[in-house]
Every structure is written in structure tokens, then in C-alpha cells.
Amino acid sequence: MPLPEPPAPSLDDVRAAAVRIEGVAHRTPVMRSRTLDARAGGEVFLKCENLQRIGAFKFRGAYNAVSRLTAAQLARGIAAYSSGNHAQAVALAARERGSSAVILMPADTPASKRAAVAGYGAEIQTYDRYTGDRVALGAALAQSRGLTLIPPYEHPDVIAGQGTAALELLDEVDGLDVVVAPVGGGGLIAGTATAAKGLRPDIRVVGVEPVDGDDTRRSLAAGERVRIPVPRTIADGQAADIPGELTFSVNRRLVDEIVLVTDDQIREAMRFAFDRLKIVLEPSGATGLAAVLTGQVRGRVGVILSGGNIDTERFAEVLAG
Numbered sequence: 001m002p003l004p005e006p007p008a009p010s011l012d013d014v015r016a017a018a019v020r021i022e023g024v025a026h027r028t029p030v031m032r033s034r035t036l037d038a039r040a041g042g043e044v045f046l047k048c049e050n051l052q053r054i055g056a057f058k059f060r061g062a063y064n065a066v067s068r069l070t071a072a073q074l075a076r077g078i079a080a081y082s083s084g085n086h087a088q089a090v091a092l093a094a095r096e097r098g099s100s101a102v103i104l105m106p107a108d109t110p111a112s113k114r115a116a117v118a119g120y121g122a123e124i125q126t127y128d129r130y131t132g133d134r135v136a137l138g139a140a141l142a143q144s145r146g147l148t149l150i151p152p153y154e155h156p157d158v159i160a161g162q163g164t165a166a167l168e169l170l171d172e173v174d175g176l177d178v179v180v181a182p183v184g185g186g187g188l189i190a191g192t193a194t195a196a197k198g199l200r201p202d203i204r205v206v207g208v209e210p211v212d213g214d215d216t217r218r219s220l221a222a223g224e225r226v227r228i229p230v231p232r233t234i235a236d237g238q239a240a241d242i243p244g245e246l247t248f249s250v251n252r253r254l255v256d257e258i259v260l261v262t263d264d265q266i267r268e269a270m271r272f273a274f275d276r277l278k279i280v281l282e283p284s285g286a287t288g289l290a291a292v293l294t295g296q297v298r299g300r301v302g303v304i305l306s307g308g309n310i311d312t313e314r315f316a317e318v319l320a321g
Contacts, residue, residue, distance in 0.1 A: 008250045009156045011198030014163035014191065017064040021164060024096065025060050026052050028165070030172050030302075035276050040292045043300045045176070046277070047169045050285050050308025054088040054116070056237075057165050057188060057306050058152070062089035064161030065150045066097050074099040079147035081105070081138035083129070083236055084113030085307055086152035091120035102147060104138050110236070112311035129239070130230055153187025154244040163191030169302045170199050177299035180288040182306050183207035183216045183258065184238040186247030192304065193254035206297055207251070207258045208287040210235045210266070216243045216251065217258035234263045234318050237284030237307065259297065261290040267319055269293055273305075282310040283318060 031046040049057035066078065074097055080090040081104040094101040101122040105114060106129035117124055127137055135151075142149035150158065165188075166179055181192045193205040209217055213231030219242075227242040243251070261269075266283050269290035273281045281289070285307040291297050310318070 006156050006246060008246065009160040009163070009191070009194055011194060013156065013160040014167055014195045014198070017060070017157070017160040018164045018167055020067050021060055021063050021161060024063055025164070027168055028052050030169060031277060031279070033277055036272075036292070040298065040301070041295070042298050044292055045169065045173045045302045046289070047165055047302060047304045048279065049165055049304055049306050050279060050281055054085065054092055055307055055309040056085040056089070056285070057162055057304065058085040058089035059092060060164050061158035061161030061187060061191070062086060062150065063093040063096065065155055065157035066090070066093040066099070068157055069097070069099075069148055073148045077101065077145070077147045079104070079138060079142040079145070079149045080152070081134040082152050083239065084109050085237060085309055087117045087122070088113065088120060088309070090150055091117050091122035095121050102141065102145065104134060104141060110311070110314055112314065113309055116309070153185035153190070154246050156246065159187050159191045159194065159247065159250070161191070162188045163195040165304055166192040166195040167199075169304070170196060173302060175300055176203060176302045178204040178206055178297055179302045179304070180206045180208060180291055180297050181304040182238055182284055182287045183209045184284065185240045186216060186243045186251050188304065188306060189255055190247045190250040194250060197254045204256045205254060206291070207255055208291045209258055209260055210238055210287065211260045211262050213238050213240065214258070214260055215240055216248070217260065219243050219248060220252055220255070220258060223252070233283075235266060235283040235287055237282065238287065259291050261287050261294065264321070265290040265294055267321065271319060279305075280308045280310065280315065281305055282307050
């Protein structure tokens with residue numbers, strides 16, 4: 001008999017997460033650009049989670065979840081599976097809380113992300129993302145070694161932690177018409193929607209997926225989770241083949257729309273961020289900006305730039321196409 005689904009986090013859970021991470025996670029800046037406003041035909045406010053610890057929003061959710069573990073759980077250690085950013089986030093959160101971490105990572109994860117995970121003191125195990133089931137492998141790893149598994153998005157404390165980015169954005173910027181966030185497994189958009197709709201029921205929440213990784217868009221249209229072939233896209237952090245059960249239950253209630261961007265549009269957003277804004281975004285971190293630059297989202301818009309974990313070699317390679 002399947003285990004009952006954990007309850008979806010509330011606005012109060014997001015607020016409690018904000019208290020837990022205060023002074024540990026960065027309160028990242030909100031950036032403006034007149035050039036961007038002119039291109040977008042509106043007002044755009046960029047929440048720079050590329051400047052978060054470990055270079056991505058993932059630290060918020062990981063630290064919130066790890067901080068809620070018991071002393072006994074921390075002593076035994078933590079397991080996680082991730083293509084990179086959640087791996088780094090759990091590794092650092094475990095170190096911050098005096099615990100240890102074992103991370104299951106795809107064999108083709110960018111070298112810079114693997115090096116960062118190892119640098120935070122975590123043990124790394126690898127698998128083939130195109131043939132292996134990371135959920136099953138992660139569960140087996142945790143069970144065999146007595147570790148507490150913290151998944152990248154299927155966890156109410158992780159979702160609540162991710163929602164703190166939108167909480168900060170809405171605290172700093174009044175009168176937003178819409179909040180935009182990338183969608184992979186759905187944790188960031190679920191947390192964003194929980195915070196945004198909890199504070200402003202009339203605000204629009206728009207998710208962005210790569211055109212070849214539109215599992216959430218298809219699932220919302222179908223009214224149930226839809227599995228697609230493992231996406232092949234430069235936005236490796238959004239290469240999910242099916243939404244999470246918990247995240248989908250939140251997103252089908254709270255997300256207004258999913259828009260799609262191509263790899264070339266993502267590249268253009270990365271170039272724009274580098275040339276005009278003087279910031280570095282990884283492909284997944286640039287999809288929200290790509291949606292704005294392509295005119296798919298208009299008005300007074302808040303965009304979560306979810307991450308900037310990309311080394312110079314990979315950055316040049318991606319932009320070269």
C-alpha cells in the first residue's frame with residue numbers, strides 16, 4: 001500500500017522557513033535594467049538566486065529541510081540525488097549542521113558541479129540518467145546505509161524553503177502582476193506559487209520549461225502527471241521526465257500558465273545577462289529571462305533567476321551552440 005502523500009506546505013510554512021534560513025542563506029538582490037524593460041515592454045525585477053550560496057536557490061530548501069532533522073538523523077547522515085545544484089545544496093547544508101552527505105549524481109553531470117559537491121565534503125556515487133531510476137536508486141542507497149533521504153523537490157520542507165525567494169521578492173517589490181520561475185521537478189515553482197498566491201491571490205504565477213522538457217505543461221493540460229522521454233536540453237537542471245507527485249498537486253492548483261523556450265532562446269538570455277546585466281546564468285537559470293525577452297510574459301514582472309553554476313569552458317561551449 002503506498003504511503004500517504006505529505007501535506008503541501010502553506011504560506012506559514014514558507015514564513016517559518018524564512019526564519020530558519022535567515023543569516024545562513026543570502027537575501028539575494030533584486031536587479032533592474034532599463035534596457036531589459038525596453039526589450040520587455042514593461043517593468044522587470046530580477047531576483048538573483050545565481051548569487052545565492054552554492055550559486056542557486058536550492059540552498060534555501062536544502063537547508064530548511066536539513067535544519068529540521070533530529071540529532072540522531074544528523075549523526076547518521078543524509079542522502080540526496082541531483083544533477084548538481086541540489087547536490088551542492090545538501091552537501092553544504094549537511095556540513096553547516098555538522099552532518100555528512102552521500103550524493104547520487106548522473107555520470108554526465110558537469111565537472112564543475114561534481115567538484116563543488118566534493119569540495120563541500122560529500123561522498124559522490126554516479127548513475128546513468130538515461131537508464132537508471134534515480135528515485136529508486138536514492139531510496140535504496142538511503143535504506144542500505146541508514147541515511148535520511150532529502151529529495152530535490154518531493155519534500156514539503158524543501159518546497160517551503162524554495163518559496164522564500166518569492167517571499168523576499170514580494171516583500172521588496174510592490175504591485176507585481178506576475179512572478180516567473182523555471183520548472184524542473186516543480187519544487188521552485190510550487191514554493192513560489194505557495195508564497196505568491198498566499199500573499200496575493202490575484203497575482204499570476206508563470207512557469208517556464210524548455211520545449212523539449214515540457215512534462216509539467218503536458219501534465220497540467222492532461223490533469224494528471226505525464227511522463228516524457230528524458231529531455232535532452234542545455235538546461236540540464238530542468239531535464240525532468242515527469243513532475244513530482246507533491247509538486248504537481250501544488251502546481252495544478254496554483255500555477256496559472258507554463259510557457260516554453262528553445263535552447264537558442266535560452267542562449268540569447270544568457271548572452272543578454274552577461275553582456276547587459278554583467279551576471280552569469282546557467283541555462284536553467286536563464287529560462288525565466290528568456291520567457292520575458294521573447295515577449296511571453298508582460299507587465300510588472302518578477303523573475304527568479306534560479307542559478308549561475310556554470311564554469312567558463314561550459315559557458316563558452318553553450319553559447320557557441
